[in-house]
Amino acid sequence: xxxxxxxxxxxxxxxxxxxxxxxxxxxxxxxxxxxxxxxxxxxxxxxxxxxxxxxxxxxxxxxxxxxxxxxxxxxxxxxxxxxxxxxxxxxxxxxxxxxxxxxxxxxxxxxxxxxxxxxxxxxxxxxxxxxxxxxxxxxxxxxxxxxxxxxxxxxxxxxxxxxxxxxxxxxxxxxxxxxxxxxxxxxxxxxxxxxxxxxxxxxxxxxxxxxxxxxxxxxxxxxxxxxxxxx
Amino acid sequence: xxxxxxxxxxxxxxxxxxxxxxxxxxxxxxxxxxxxxxxxxxxxxxxxxxxxxxxxxxxxxxxxxxxxxxxxxxxxxxxxxxxxxxxxxxxxxxxxxxxxxxxxxxxxxxxxxxxxxxxxxxxxxxxxxxxxxxxxxxxxxxxxxxxxxxxxxxxxxxxxxxxxxxxxxxxxxxxxxxxxxxxxxxxxxxxxxxxxxxxxxxxxxxxxxxxxxxxxxxxxxxxxxxxxxxxxxxxxxxxxxxxxxxxxxxxxxxxxxxxxxxxxxxxxxxxxxxxxxxxxxxx
Numbered sequence: 001x002x003x004x005x006x007x008x009x010x011x012x013x014x015x016x017x018x019x020x021x022x023x024x025x026x027x028x029x030x031x032x033x034x035x036x037x038x039x040x041x042x043x044x045x046x047x048x049x050x051x052x053x054x055x056x057x058x059x060x061x062x063x064x065x066x067x068x069x070x071x072x073x074x075x076x077x078x079x080x081x082x083x084x085x086x087x088x089x090x091x092x093x094x095x096x097x098x099x100x101x102x103x104x105x106x107x108x109x110x111x112x113x114x115x116x117x118x119x120x121x122x123x124x125x126x127x128x129x130x131x132x133x134x135x136x137x138x139x140x141x142x143x144x145x146x147x148x149x150x151x152x153x154x155x156x157x158x159x160x161x162x163x164x165x166x167x168x169x170x171x172x173x174x175x176x177x178x179x180x181x182x183x184x185x186x187x188x189x190x191x192x193x194x195x196x197x198x199x200x201x202x203x204x205x206x207x208x209x210x211x212x213x214x215x216x217x218x219x220x221x222x223x224x225x226x227x228x229x230x231x
Numbered sequence: 232x233x234x235x236x237x238x239x240x241x242x243x244x245x246x247x248x249x250x251x252x253x254x255x256x257x258x259x260x261x262x263x264x265x266x267x268x269x270x271x272x273x274x275x276x277x278x279x280x281x282x283x284x285x286x287x288x289x290x291x292x293x294x295x296x297x298x299x300x301x302x303x304x305x306x307x308x309x310x311x312x313x314x315x316x317x318x319x320x321x322x323x324x325x326x327x328x329x330x331x332x333x334x335x336x337x338x339x340x341x342x343x344x345x346x347x348x349x350x351x352x353x354x355x356x357x358x359x360x361x362x363x364x365x366x367x368x369x370x371x372x373x374x375x376x377x378x379x380x381x382x383x384x385x386x387x388x389x390x391x392x393x394x395x396x397x398x399x400x401x402x403x404x405x406x407x408x409x410x411x412x413x414x415x416x417x418x419x420x421x422x423x424x425x426x427x428x429x430x431x432x433x434x435x436x437x438x439x440x441x442x443x444x445x446x447x448x449x450x451x452x453x454x455x456x457x458x459x460x461x462x463x464x465x466x467x468x469x470x471x472x473x474x475x476x477x478x479x480x481x482x483x484x485x486x487x488x489x490x491x492x493x494x495x496x497x498x499x500x501x502x503x504x505x506x507x508x509x510x511x512x513x514x
């Protein structure tokens with residue numbers, strides 16, 4: 001089964017059978033909106049909660065914010081299977097590395113591990129990942145590892161199929177030096193806008209703030225999301 | 232404390248009845264036959280000094296290095312069988328390079344020295360191979376961890392140090408390193424014939440002082456220590472190899488520049504003469 005995600009491509013080499021509905025032949029995709037923002041002292045990450053197989057919503061309450069280590073998370077977009085597999089592999093490697101070093105791992109290390117796997121298997125994988133977290137050396141950091149396996153550190157990053165609709169919002173509303181609450185508000189609004197327009201994004205908005213103290217998770221339910229149109 | 236372990240010393244896979252692995256101890260003796268190398272850690276970096284005995288006038292000056300670059304920010308000074316040391320420097324280089332390739336940042340020195348120590352240790356387990364006959368000192372400087380100094384010996388153990396010495400004059404060199412700041416403190420009072428009683432307080436004060444020195448000051452002291460421990464009678468001429476890594480080099484490990492080295496050697500030679508003179512006065 002080819003799982004196909006946010007990119008909106010159909011790569012079905014299999015023939016259709018009458019006894020299996022079309023959506024069951026589609027790949028499970030986290031057609032998605034994900035984002036992460038750095039602030040002084042940590043990061044805020046956010047994602048929608050919709051997983052689709054074709055037009056069917058396989059899971060409307062997905063958690064796309066996956067812990068890789070105590071203070072490092074990743075936001076997953078693309079094929080659900082691919083991103084889960086890569087995240088599991090990196091979690092294992094990073095855990096081992098952290099024990100060897102006898103200190104908490106750097107966000108940069110986690111991002112590099114993702115990048116190496118995504119680049120090496122770029123032909124087989126469909127995974128767009130944002131790695132974000134806090135470490136003692138450089139504080140809050142966001143690294144984006146899009147499909148193809150590049151890596152770049154950015155103060156704010158968006159990803160997934162819904163991201164196309166919010167680049168304008170991000171560019172005009174992001175200001176450096178925001179506080180944690182301002183970042184959370186910014187993310188909520190951005191996710192709400194993307195979820196409104198992108199068919200592959202929706203459900204609830206999941207947010208998390210990662211700082212030295214630890215993790216704080218929030219969920220903004222559908223009816224609580226900010227509304228931007230009058231209708 | 233040497234003893235012959237007849238019968239139990241033929242392979243590294245045999246213990247002696249009193250619990251020693253003689254092959255490893257013999258390997259350490261090989262290190263003690265080599266000339267001295269010292270490494271000292273200060274406030275903003277690490278300095279290495281090696282007493283390179285010149286066995287032939289035909290050697291090209293500056294060849295036969297005893298200090299290696301393992302990574303941009305890591306240096307390694309060796310003593311013992313040089314061929315073994317060179318092969319270990321390649322091992323260390325690969326470790327550092329693989330780490331950077333896998334994890335995206337500089338290898339922490341503690342981790343590197345543990346990995347290389349593990350490799351050295353592996354050669355002490357089997358009768359098919361012999362242990363490495365060299366000890367080495369690893370030093371690095373990095374923005375986040377600051378200066379670090381580790382020493383690995385043929386048994387495969389690694390310790391972190393403020394200052395350490397390996398090779399034939401290691402005891403004398405260690406004493407000099409410990410004395411380093413005491414001499415500075417005592418100098419004026421000695422001249423007046425006073426004796427400081429509480430050595431313990433001095434040594435603690437010393438470590439405080441060593442940690443406050445900068446690389447530039449320390450280079451001169453390292454050169455002086457090598458000159459002091461060099462045995463003029465038994466060994467002939469020697470070449471002093473000095474290297475450093477720290478704030479002064481922006482975190483890059485490199486051989487000390489020519490002018491700094493000459494200044495350090497001059498300081499070392501002058502201090503030695505001064506000491507000779509002061510000995511004469513006392514007589």
